[in-house]
Amino acid sequence: MDDVPIESGLVLASILFILGMIGVLTRRNIIFMLISVEIMLNAAGLAFIVAGAKWAQADGQVMFIFILTMAAAEVSVGLALILQIYHQLKTLDSDAASKMNG
Amino acid sequence: MSKTDLLSVIPIFILTSAAILILFSIAVKRNHKVIYLITTVSLAADFIYIALFSAKTKWIIEPLFIIDGFGTFNTGLILLSALAVSMISYAYFEQREERKEEYYILLILATLGAVVLVISKHFISLFLGLEILSVSLYAMITYLRKRERSDEAGIKYLILAAFSSAFLLFGMALVYASAGSMEFSGIAKHLASSSSMSPVVFAGLGLMTVGIGFKLGVVPFHMWTADVYEGAPAPVTAYIATVSKGGMMALLVRFFVVIDGYRYTALMMAFAVIAIASMFIGNFLALRQNNVKRILAYSSISHVGYILVAFLAGGTLGVQAVTFYLVAYFITTIGAFGILATLSDRDRDAEMREDYKGLFWARPWTAAIFTAMLLSLAGIPLTAGFIGKFYIVAAGVGNGQWLLVLMLAVNSAIGLYYYIKIIATMFEPYEKERPSDQLYPSIYIVSGVTMAVLTLLLVWIGTNPSGIMDLIQAFVRLN
Numbered sequence: 001m002d003d004v005p006i007e008s009g010l011v012l013a014s015i016l017f018i019l020g021m022i023g024v025l026t027r028r029n030i031i032f033m034l035i036s037v038e039i040m041l042n043a044a045g046l047a048f049i050v051a052g053a054k055w056a057q058a059d060g061q062v063m064f065i066f067i068l069t070m071a072a073a074e075v076s077v078g079l080a081l082i083l084q085i086y087h088q089l090k091t092l093d094s095d096a097a098s099k100m101n102g
Numbered sequence: 103m104s105k106t107d108l109l110s111v112i113p114i115f116i117l118t119s120a121a122i123l124i125l126f127s128i129a130v131k132r133n134h135k136v137i138y139l140i141t142t143v144s145l146a147a148d149f150i151y152i153a154l155f156s157a158k159t160k161w162i163i164e165p166l167f168i169i170d171g172f173g174t175f176n177t178g179l180i181l182l183s184a185l186a187v188s189m190i191s192y193a194y195f196e197q198r199e200e201r202k203e204e205y206y207i208l209l210i211l212a213t214l215g216a217v218v219l220v221i222s223k224h225f226i227s228l229f230l231g232l233e234i235l236s237v238s239l240y241a242m243i244t245y246l247r248k249r250e251r252s253d254e255a256g257i258k259y260l261i262l263a264a265f266s267s268a269f270l271l272f273g274m275a276l277v278y279a280s281a282g283s284m285e286f287s288g289i290a291k292h293l294a295s296s297s298s299m300s301p302v303v304f305a306g307l308g309l310m311t312v313g314i315g316f317k318l319g320v321v322p323f324h325m326w327t328a329d330v331y332e333g334a335p336a337p338v339t340a341y342i343a344t345v346s347k348g349g350m351m352a353l354l355v356r357f358f359v360v361i362d363g364y365r366y367t368a369l370m371m372a373f374a375v376i377a378i379a380s381m382f383i384g385n386f387l388a389l390r391q392n393n394v395k396r397i398l399a400y401s402s403i404s405h406v407g408y409i410l411v412a413f414l415a416g417g418t419l420g421v422q423a424v425t426f427y428l429v430a431y432f433i434t435t436i437g438a439f440g441i442l443a444t445l446s447d448r449d450r451d452a453e454m455r456e457d458y459k460g461l462f463w464a465r466p467w468t469a470a471i472f473t474a475m476l477l478s479l480a481g482i483p484l485t486a487g488f489i490g491k492f493y494i495v496a497a498g499v500g501n502g503q504w505l506l507v508l509m510l511a512v513n514s515a516i517g518l519y520y521y522i523k524i525i526a527t528m529f530e531p532y533e534k535e536r537p538s539d540q541l542y543p544s545i546y547i548v549s550g551v552t553m554a555v556l557t558l559l560l561v562w563i564g565t566n567p568s569g570i571m572d573l574i575q576a577f578v579r580l581n
Contacts, residue, residue, distance in 0.1 A: 010279060010302075019273055024265055033261050040268035047275030055282045060275075063226060063284070067271060069480070070233040077240045078260050085253045097254045100329045 009050030012013050016043035030092045041071045110161050110169045113148050113177060117214040120144035121207050124379045128203050138192050141206040145185040152178050158486040165285055166227040171577035174353040183344045183432050184213040190440045191337040193546030197448050198246060205245055212238035216349035225274045225284035233505055235346060236263045243334040252269025255333020261310055262316060262326045277304030286360040293361055317350045321379040324403050331399035336451050340439035343402050351409060355421055365417045372412055377506060380407030381513040388520050395453040397520055398438060401479060404513055405431055411506045415497040423493040425574050430486035430563060437475040437556040441468060444549045458524060469528045471557045478560055480521040481514050486563035524553025
């Protein structure tokens with residue numbers, strides 16, 4: 001780890017995070033939006049591991065495991081919802097799922 | 103783990119064991135009444151335990167939890183709100199859903215998450231509490247699966263909440279990368295060691311603000327609020343508006359007080375802009391609405407803006423004002439959505455303004471309670487909402503936040519308009535022949551009693567605020 005500076009790890013995580021964010025904002029398919037959110041969460045996890053390595057603590061990796069667990073829980077609820085939506089609307093276009101306007 | 107450690111997390115244990123007990127009892131036999139009884143009894147027992155046995159002294163369980171007066175008071179508030187919401191939920195779900203028992207597991211787990219949130223002093227416990235709360239809420243929002251709008255609301259909330267969690271997490275990672283600690287106190291020590299903030303910490307706190315802003319539903323992160331409020335079942339909407347937002351607010355206050363964020367002008371400016379924008383945009387969007395749920399959603403945006411005014415004032419008085427406003431706002435919001443839930447029928451919620459036409463002549467008591475709740479939201483004297491605003495103004499003036507206080511006064515006047523408009527609708531003449539799309543609600547005693555108790559509390563706090571304020575002063579101290 002000595003020859004890889006901490007900053008490059010954080011820059012990589014930021015790039016991943018921004019890619020995920022662009023994905024959420026531009027994709028119209030709900031499954032792709034969910035995948036993009038996962039990319040953002042994993043980017044945050046990577047940043048935690050890099051930060052943990054910098055301080056030589058296990059906390060960063062502990063946090064990463066929690067992030068993985070939470071992301072799995074979120075995806076399971078999300079996919080169940082997506083199934084339900086597909087059942088009703090016969091499409092996964094997020095523009096179709098906007099009946100409410102105010 | 104010492105004995106005191108164990109005793110101080112008993113409120114959490116009660117909630118987890120209640121959830122497990124309900125799971126088992128559903129496995130044996132589905133009985134809505136039994137499940138409902140287990141829920142209410144465990145929530146009430148939990149509250150009684152806190153009221154009787156919690157010490158007002160600070161107790162820290164390293165490294166995750168801090169059980170102090172502020173945390174204990176907010177825990178009690180969250181438990182009582184969850185209890186009130188489950189009271190409204192019984193009648194609501196009894197009429198609507200075949201499989202209604204699992205709702206109570208989700209309700210208890212969400213409460214567990216909120217309780218963990220308000221006593222956390224570490225990023226890990228913050229994150230876990232927040233996610234237990236959020237993931238339970240996704241399922242609660244979509245609980246009535248046959249309504250198509252509830253799916254839409256659920257998926258919108260899921261994507262945006264996960265999106266904002268990612269912001270919060272990335273911000274935490276950046277803060278951790280430069281502070282070397284995930285404990286609030288460790289971060290405070292790191293921040294205090296240098297006079298100016300390093301860019302990485304600044305970016306981290308900024309991203310965390312985005313994440314927290316989403317959960318609080320403040321402008322410019324407010325777009326989910328109206329849709330989720332409209333699509334979710336009325337009791338769940340009450341829960342999101344109170345417990346979810348209140349828990350987050352309590353956490354924000356604790357985090358800011360510990361790291362002493364008040365030193366940083368840039369951060370304070372950002373929050374001041376958010377507060378003013380939330381008050382104005384929330385109120386203006388509510389003016390144009392005919393859907394009562396959406397009106398309450400937009401008004402909740404501006405109410406969080408009001409709370410931020412007290413939060414920005416800071417100091418002991420500011421934190422006490424935040425707590426008092428939360429109490430008043432919880433009572434009022436649960437009351438308003440409770441009325442909405444009792445007026446709803448099997449097919450849809452009583453959310454259009456026309457549903458309230460002539461309500462005062464048809465059902466005077468319901469209309470009177472709803473009027474009281476709306477007047478409290480508007481901040482009319484003799485209600486809890488007025489006293490809450492009074493303390494916010496006092497905190498703001500005490501700290502010289504003249505601009506914010508002025509904006510609060512202007513917005514209270516704007517807000518009055520749409521609350522009065524709903525009240526006026528209730529006084530309109532009642533048409534004898536019922537059109538076919540009118541609602542046919544059935545009445546339940548549990549909901550009625552809950553509403554009456556909430557109204558009494560509202561008026562009691564409004565006319566005699568010293569009792570509750572003494573309680574808050576005894577519990578909520580900064581050190």
